[in-house]
Amino acid sequence: KNWLNLQYHTDDTIKKPDELENEMQEPPGLIDEKLLDQISGSLIGMAIGDALGAHVEFRPHEYLFANPVKDLEGGGTWGLKKGQFTDDTSMALCLAISLIVRRGFVPYDQLVRYKWWLESGYMSSTGRCFDIGAATSQSLHEFMRRQTIFAKKHHIPIEKLDYLSDHDHLRMFQVHCSTSGVAGNGALMRLAPVPLFFHNYPKDAIEFSGYSG
Structure with missing residues (x-):
């Protein structure tokens, strides 16, 4: 599933989600x-809702009271084009792709x-x-700091650091990088992929949803 990883144009600009459509592959079976x-x-409803309120x-x-949201519009704080979504959908796509690529909940890969x-603007509607x-x-930034330390300690080449698959390495890496007691509403807004992925396993869906937040 190479198209789910970092993909660039020939001019070194990153490919945005809408530019990957021709590279998508139908699942087997x-x-x-x-x-x-x-x-x-x-997922599409989540992205549309995000884009609807982006401006x-x-x-x-x-x-908001004087200018109620009635349709997709461009502009706003970030000068987005009509239909472009924000960081919440970008991070939700990162989470969804990780679940698909790793076929399970792997916090390191999500990070x-x-x-x-x-x-690099991966999964951003604007490319940044x-x-x-x-x-x-x-x-x-704490995750990246720990990556650097981990790579030196375990003699892992930098170019392979983002693609760890060794279970021992994944188990040893401390993925809890946030400050205790700190949580924003963004964790809830990007959560949809977890219950969708684990829809047949309600207990796992609840557990990993809490873990992801």
């Missing part, structure tokens, strides 16, 4: 069309993809990370 429709609806993000209540988003919360930024 039979597809439960009803289930696929439900999952697609959840009024951080606006005061008085502004790697969040790092790609921060540094144009907004990030303070707590998320702090956690990701």
Whole structure:
């Protein structure tokens, strides 16, 4: 699934989610069309809802009361184009892709993809990370610091550091990079992929949803 990792154009600009459509591959075997429709609806609905409110993000209540959101629009704090989504959907896509690629809940891989988003604009609607919360930024920079230390300690080449698959390495790496007691609403807004992925296993869905937050 190379198209799910970092992909660049010939001019070294990152490929945005909408530019990866031609590289997508159909999953092998039979597809439960009803289930696929439900999952697609959840994720697409999340992205549309995010894009719908993007142009009024951080606006005061008085502004929203005078200018109720009625349709997709561009502009706002980040000068987004009509239909472009924010960091919440970008991080949700990172989480969803990690679950698919690793076929399970692997926090290290999730953090790697969040790092790609921060540094390279991976899964961003604009091709760059144009907004990030303070707590998320702090956690990701702490993750990168730990990666550097871990690579030196275990003699792991830097170019292989983002693709760890050794179970012992994954078990040893301390993935809890956030400050205790710090949590924003962004964790809830990007959570949808977890219950969707574990829809057949409600207990796992609940456990990993709490862990992801």
